[in-house]
Structures are given as structure tokens and as C-alpha cells.
Amino acid sequence: MTGILQLLAVRKAFGGLVAADDVSLSVVAGTIHGLIGPNGAGKTTLFSLITGFYRADSGTVVFDGTNVTPMSTSTRARLGLVRTFQSNLLFSEQSAIDNVVSGGLGTRPRQAFDWLFECPSQRAAVMETAREILQSCGLGDKAEVPAGSLSHGQQRILGIAVALAARPRLLLLDEPFTGMTAREKDALVEIVQSIRARGASIVLVEHDMRAVMRLCDRITVLNFGKVLAEGTPDQVRRHPDVMAAYLGTA
Amino acid sequence: MRPRSISTVLAIVLIAAAVLLPLVAGDYFTAFGTEIAITVLMLSSYRIIVLTGEWSFAHVVLQGVGAYTAAILVKDLGWPFPATLAAGAAMSALVAAILSYPLLRMKGFYFLMGSFAAAEAIRLLWRKISFFGGTRGLSNIPAPYLELGGFSIDFGHTTNYFYLTLTVVICCLLLMWWMEQARIGGIWRAIQQQDVLAQSIGIESRTYRRLAFVIAAAFAGIAGVLLAYAFGSVTANRFSLNFALYLMIWSIVGGTRTFYGVVLGGVVLMVFDESLRFAEELRPGVYGLILIAVMLFFPQGLERLLAPIVRGPTRAPRRDVVPSTRSENA
Numbered sequence: 001m002t003g004i005l006q007l008l009a010v011r012k013a014f015g016g017l018v019a020a021d022d023v024s025l026s027v028v029a030g031t032i033h034g035l036i037g038p039n040g041a042g043k044t045t046l047f048s049l050i051t052g053f054y055r056a057d058s059g060t061v062v063f064d065g066t067n068v069t070p071m072s073t074s075t076r077a078r079l080g081l082v083r084t085f086q087s088n089l090l091f092s093e094q095s096a097i098d099n100v101v102s103g104g105l106g107t108r109p110r111q112a113f114d115w116l117f118e119c120p121s122q123r124a125a126v127m128e129t130a131r132e133i134l135q136s137c138g139l140g141d142k143a144e145v146p147a148g149s150l151s152h153g154q155q156r157i158l159g160i161a162v163a164l165a166a167r168p169r170l171l172l173l174d175e176p177f178t179g180m181t182a183r184e185k186d187a188l189v190e191i192v193q194s195i196r197a198r199g200a201s202i203v204l205v206e207h208d209m210r211a212v213m214r215l216c217d218r219i220t221v222l223n224f225g226k227v228l229a230e231g232t233p234d235q236v237r238r239h240p241d242v243m244a245a246y247l248g249t250a
Numbered sequence: 251m252r253p254r255s256i257s258t259v260l261a262i263v264l265i266a267a268a269v270l271l272p273l274v275a276g277d278y279f280t281a282f283g284t285e286i287a288i289t290v291l292m293l294s295s296y297r298i299i300v301l302t303g304e305w306s307f308a309h310v311v312l313q314g315v316g317a318y319t320a321a322i323l324v325k326d327l328g329w330p331f332p333a334t335l336a337a338g339a340a341m342s343a344l345v346a347a348i349l350s351y352p353l354l355r356m357k358g359f360y361f362l363m364g365s366f367a368a369a370e371a372i373r374l375l376w377r378k379i380s381f382f383g384g385t386r387g388l389s390n391i392p393a394p395y396l397e398l399g400g401f402s403i404d405f406g407h408t409t410n411y412f413y414l415t416l417t418v419v420i421c422c423l424l425l426m427w428w429m430e431q432a433r434i435g436g437i438w439r440a441i442q443q444q445d446v447l448a449q450s451i452g453i454e455s456r457t458y459r460r461l462a463f464v465i466a467a468a469f470a471g472i473a474g475v476l477l478a479y480a481f482g483s484v485t486a487n488r489f490s491l492n493f494a495l496y497l498m499i500w501s502i503v504g505g506t507r508t509f510y511g512v513v514l515g516g517v518v519l520m521v522f523d524e525s526l527r528f529a530e531e532l533r534p535g536v537y538g539l540i541l542i543a544v545m546l547f548f549p550q551g552l553e554r555l556l557a558p559i560v561r562g563p564t565r566a567p568r569r570d571v572v573p574s575t576r577s578e579n580a
Contacts, residue, residue: 051450053446053450072449072454073449073450074448074449074450074452074453074454074455075452075454077449077450077451077452078452082450082451082452083450085446085447085450089444089446089447090444090447091439091440091443091444091447092443092444093443094439094443101436102436102439102440102451103451104451105433105436105437105440105448105451105452105453106437106448106451106452106453106454107451107452108433110433114432114433116425116428116429116432116434117428117431117432118431118432118433162447162451163450163451165451166450166451166452
């Protein structure tokens with residue numbers, strides 16, 4: 001078992017609030033790893049630490065054997081560490097397909113002078129890839145719709161499609177199920193499984209416990225910036241500390 | 251006809267009109283045409299910076315860097331026109347590259363103010379240092395002259411210089427248009443629309459903002475060289491805050507979303523500017539009124555007027571060609 005992502009005693013404090021208190025965890029390659037915990041447990045902070053939006057006060061982030069702690073967000077993304085956002089962050093002036101095309105701008109393999117001039121065949125290949133990604137996310141028929149005109153659920157899925165265009169090896173999904181209808185959730189579960197089936201590992205922050213339990217191979221529970229428990233969905237579900245954190249102690 | 255071919259036809263008509271200008275108009279208007287062409291180059295290069303989401307006060311001064319470079323090289327060293335053109339572009343790009351390190355650590359309003367300070371500092375150097383001719387600037391810049399085996403063209407002639415300018419400007423516009431279509435243009439637009447998302451998909455946003463600033467400066471440098479030869483002189487006052495403001499107003503009035511927007515704004519407002527020549531002191535007020543009117547009635551600039559006819563080179567949202575949403579709404 002190789003860990004594609006390892007956090008070693010990562011710590012981040014905002015003033016007196018310790019949002020990540022020496023968090024250590026390891027994500028096994030090819031798995032879906034859940035990150036759960038009550039509101040304010042530090043899940044999103046941890047995401048930002050992993051992707052480099054925040055710099056850790058101390059500790060190390062290792063991605064696929066590379067110490068990425070000092071690297072910028074975009075450098076980490078080019079290594080294959082790509083996240084989605086809680087809010088619907090999209091290139092909202094562009095159509096769905098152009099969003100996906102834009103998603104590949106930073107990581108697409110480069111050709112000589114393509115920054116200045118793209119030949120039609122190159123352009124066609126880029127569009128084809130984007131179309132395939134949209135199709136795989138079930139947005140094939142929305143290609144020409146401006147991102148801002150899509151429904152909330154569709155925008156969330158488009159956000160994932162944009163991230164997929166950046167060729168992630170580890171995809172971090174930040175509460176992807178929020179605000180979705182039941183049918184959209186089912187569709188998204190399948191999309192996430194198909195992403196994993198194509199070889200990417202996934203870290204999932206989510207409040208929707210049904211989705212988490214259905215999808216995740218392993219789950220880490222955070223509370224007040226600390227790791228409370230870790231294990232398979234079943235182990236976590238029965239863990240007394242987890243029940244206490246979620247439901248309060250009797 | 252497809253929208254793309256309509257805009258191509260429009261571009262050709264515009265170029266043809268420009269080519270025919272000296273035949274129908276006198277020297278005065280031909281010289282004015284030269285000025286318009288240079289301004290169009292300034293505006294479309296300025297738009298590269300705007301594409302990344304920033305507004306700069308330094309662009310006109312970077313044009314000045316090109317102008318001074320050409321003036322000094324041709325007067326002191328007798329460099330030929332093409333060499334000064336390249337040197338002007340390179341010098342402007344170099345100065346911009348140096349400025350970009352402190353300036354592009356800032357964004358938005360802070361960047362705007364920083365660019366203003368940097369620009370004024372450079373402009374004051376020109377005024378204070380005698381090497382740059384002080385307040386009187388550099389004059390008597392010899393016109394370009396081409397001599398090829400018995401065949402010679404004197405670009406001191408207004409019409410000849412107009413054609414030279416037009417050729418250089420069109421080449422630059424083509425280059426910029428290509429860039430915007432290619433990967434780098436997409437990256438600039440992505441940064442402008444959603445900087446955080448751009449970084450998360452692997453775009454080093456500061457590097458590309460810096461690159462936009464430097465590339466825009468290179469084109470501004472070319473515009474500066476053209477200006478130096480057109481006027482035969484270079485003074486620091488030609489690159490003052492006034493002109494930086496005009497550049498900004500023209501961009502806003504024309505609209506910055508499309509390539510033709512700024513060209514439109516530049517042409518319309520320069521013609522307007524010229525027709526106000528009899529009432530010099532009224533100009534700022536009238537500009538203010540125009541700016542307010544445009545912001546009220548065409549918040550996206552004059553380009554909105556043409557949008558139904560031309561679907562420009564941007565891949566902006568095409569709400570009216572989406573059958574699926576339309577049927578849903580119906």
C-alpha cells in the first residue's frame with residue numbers, strides 16, 4: 001500500500017484558533033478517502049493546506065514522494081493535485097465546454113509556439129478531450145450553455161469537470177453534494193466512482209453521510225483541528241468518540 | 251454568412267478605407283490617420299493588460315520609452331528604422347519587465363496607483379536629465395529613408411509614412427489577435443475571470459500577468475517609435491497622465507471584451523477629439539459626459555452596438571445560439 005498523499009504533523013493556526021493541530025494522515029493510491037467532522041472541524045482548512053492556498057505553520061505535505069510543502073498552488077496542480085471549491089467557482093462568462101477547455105490550460109501538454117498560434121488540428125484535439133470530459137460527467141448536452149445559466153447542481157458538476165481537465169492524479173472534492181437533488185446525488189456518486197476507476201485517487205470532504213458511507217474506502221474524522229478517528233466506514237460509524245462528537249455526550 | 255466571415259469582411263473594409271485615405275484626403279488628414287493608427291496600436295496593446303484584469307497608468311510612459319529609445323538611437327548613432335523599431339520594443343519590454351517585479355505583487359487599485367507612481371518617476375527622469383533633452387525633449391528626428399538599388403522611398407512624406415505606420419500596426423494587430431486565440435489568450439482570460447480557480451488548475455497567475463504587462467509594453471514601445479518618427483520630436487509631456495487617462499477612457503468607451511471594441515473606441519473618440527479642436531478647454535468636460543453616458547447606456551462599451559452583427563474573435567457567451575436553453579425557457 002503506497003500513500004499518494006501524506007500529511008505529517010501539519011499545523012495551522014489563525015490567531016488563537018488552531019484549525020489544523022498536528023494533523024497526520026495518509027491517502028492510499030487509488031482509493032476514495034473521506035474527510036468528515038462537525039462544522040468548524042478544520043476540513044476546508046486542511047484542503048487549503050494540501051493544495052497550497054495556505055502555507056502550513058509547521059509539518060510536511062508529501063505528494064507521491066515529493067515534498068510539496070514549499071510549492072505554490074499552481075505548481076502542486078501541475079503535479080496532479082487539483083481541488084474543487086465549496087462555492088461554485090467557474091469561469092462564469094464562458095460556456096460549459098469552454099470552461100473545460102480552460103481547465104486544461106495550465107496542464108495541457110505543450111507544443112512549440114502553441115502560446116502564440118494553435119493549429120486547427122491541435123484545437124480540434126483539445127475540444128474533443130473537453131467534450132469527452134463533459135460527456136463523462138453527464139453534461140454532454142449542455143456544452144454550449146453559459147456556465148452562469150446552469151442549475152446549481154450542474155454548476156457543481158461542471159466544477160468537477162474543470163478540475164478533471166487539469167488531469168488530476170489526486171482530486172480533492174470540497175462538499176460536492178451540497179444543495180443537490182437526490183437524483184443529482186446519485187449521478188454524482190457514479191461520476192466520482194468512474195473518476196476513481198480511471199486511476200485517480202480522491203479525497204472527499206462531505207456532510208452528506210449517506211454519500212460518504214457509499215463512496216469512501218477510508219474515512220478520517222476531524223474535530224477541533226485534530227484527528228479524532230480513522231478507519232473504514234463501518235469502523236468509523238461505530239467509533240464511540242465519533243458518535244460523541246456528532247451527537248454530544250450523554 | 252457566418253459571423254466570423256462578417257467580421258473578416260468588416261476588417262478588410264476598414265483596412266481598405268485606411269489604405270484609400272491618403273488618396274481622398276489631404277496631408278492634414280493623412281497625418282491624422284497616422285496618429286489614429288498609432289493610437290489603435292496603443293489601445294489594443296493596452297487591452298492585453300486589461301485582459302488579465304488590471305488597469306495600468308504606466309502604458310503611455312512605456313510607449314515613451316520606445317519613443318526615446320528610437321530618437322536617441324537614430325540621432326546619436328544613425329540606426330536605420332527597422333533596427334530602432336526592434337530596439338524600441340525591446341527597451342520598453344525590458345523596462346516593463348523590471349517594473350513588473352514590484353508592481354505585479356499588487357492587484358486592482360494598488361496596482362493602478364503603483365503603476366502611476368512608477369510612470370511619473372520615469373517621466374520626471376526624462377524632464378530632469380539632459381541626456382533626454384530635459385523639458386524640451388529631443389527634436390529633429392530624421393525621417394526613415396529607404397534606398398534599394400536606385401529605387402528610393404522618403405518616409406518624410408506624409409502619405410508614405412502613413413502607409414509605413416499602417417503596415418507595422420496591422421502586423422502588430424495580427425500578432426496580438428493570434429495570441430488571444432492561442433493558449434496564452436485563454437490563460438489571460440481565465441486569470442481575469444477567476445484567479446483562484448486558474449491557480450488551482452495549474453496556472454501560475456502572477457507569471458502570466460507579468461508576461462501580459464511585458465508583451466503589452468513591447469507593442470507600446472513600437473507605437474512609441476512610430477510616434478517619434480511621425481512627430482519628428484519626443485517630449486516628456488506627450489506621455490503625461492492626461493494621455494494615460496485618455497487611453498483608459500477610450501478603452502472603456504469602446505469596450506474591452508472584444509478585439510474590435512477598443513479599435514472602435516479609439517477611432518470614434520479620436521475623430522471626435524479632432525472635431526473639438528476649436529474648443530480645447532471644453533474637452534475634459536465633454537469626455538466626462540461621454541464616459542458617464544456610455545457607462546449608463548452601454549456599460550460594456552460601444553462594441554455592444556456591433557455585437558449583433560459581428561461575433562468577434564472572443565469566445566464570449568453566445569446566449570443566442572443555444573437551442574437547448576431556449577427550448578427550456580419557451
